[in-house]
Amino acid sequence: MAELFIGQHCDVSHCNQNDFLPFTCSSCNGIFCLEHRSTAAHNCEKAEEKVASSTVKSEFKSYSCSKADCRKKGPVPVTCPFCNFQFCMSHRHPQDHDCTKMPEREKSVPMAETAKMVKEIQARHRTNPRRQTPKSEKARQTAAKVALMKMKMHAKGDTGIPQLERVYLEVCLPARTTLDKKPYFFSSSWSIGRIVDWLANTLKLENENDKEGTQKLKLFHSDTFQAFTMDTKLRDLMNKEKDQLYSGSEVILDYVPEGLDDIQDINN
Structure with a gap:
């Protein structure tokens, strides 16, 4: 009778344990046993790269324009002093985004x-x-x-x-x-x-x-x-x-x- 193999071996070299219900790392896609399933346990380098990447992205946050028909985004928030909504450079002036909160004296x-x-x-x-x-x-x-x-x-x-x-x-x-x-x-x-x-x-x-x-x-x-x-x-x-x-x-x-x-x- 042929030998039946069930499960998979842990990718950690010094472990190599055959686990019947192995875990797949979402960062590096490696196969690991119960003991080494966490990113810290198998020193996952891909997880560190993900953290670094998300940190860089957060540093370059973009701000969407609140004007209904505009899809532009800007690197800095530009807030209208009357309605307190954020707008792109093209619509930053109250007249440009038809501000409903702008005083009448400002409109003329x-x-x-x-x-x-x-x-x-x-x-x-x-x-x-x-x-x-x-x-x-x-x-x-x-x-x-x-x-x-x-x-x-x-x-x-x-x-x-x-x-x-x-x-x-x-x-x-x-x-x-x-x-x-x-x-x-x-x-x-x-x-x-x-x-x-x-x-x-x-x-x-x-x-x-x-x-x-x-x-x-x-x-x-x-x-x-x-x-x-x-x-x-x-x-x-x-x-x-x-x-x-x-x-x-x-x-x-x-x-x-x-x-x-x-x-x-x-x-x-």
Whole structure:
């Protein structure tokens, strides 16, 4: 008669006991007897790695945005002073997440100041002949190609950006500067926020976008006069089906009151 083997031997070398009901370690998947079933009893190295891994993960906790339609997470908690919910950088301002606890006095943007700001932007940009009539997407693309050839000769930017990643834009600069507009190139992987910060740093412009209750430095589409969202990648704006940017397009950099993302009445 053939010999019948039941159970399994313990993986601890000095034990090797045959256990009829062996235990499997959840960390290293080893087989052990009753005496050596705990991770401490068989000096489980995998268990130590798990503990170290969970410790590292806990150090890099992320915080979810409380806005219903936002799935972004941030490395630090940003709490609204009115509703006490946490939000991402894009929705950190009470106006951005439609805060229901914000006092009425905080909701009103000083209309006189806003009107004055918009009129200044209007006076600076309305005389541009390119804006007299809206252009079709094809016409905008053709105009951008023509402008691109000139931009490449004079544009400034981060020389570390590879040639294939460079996107050239004609930037209309804020009214408080002495410059009208200048060509620059940026990486297609940069976000609008990074472009704004780079321009502010390069041109020594005041930039208080991270502070509450201050004028914001924003980048606007030169045809729709809508502000670009700060966390949007440049390459994503170039892949839109409508109102997309092209290498060679023109954009507007200017200061606006907090909460103003639309200067579409600029031609009025």
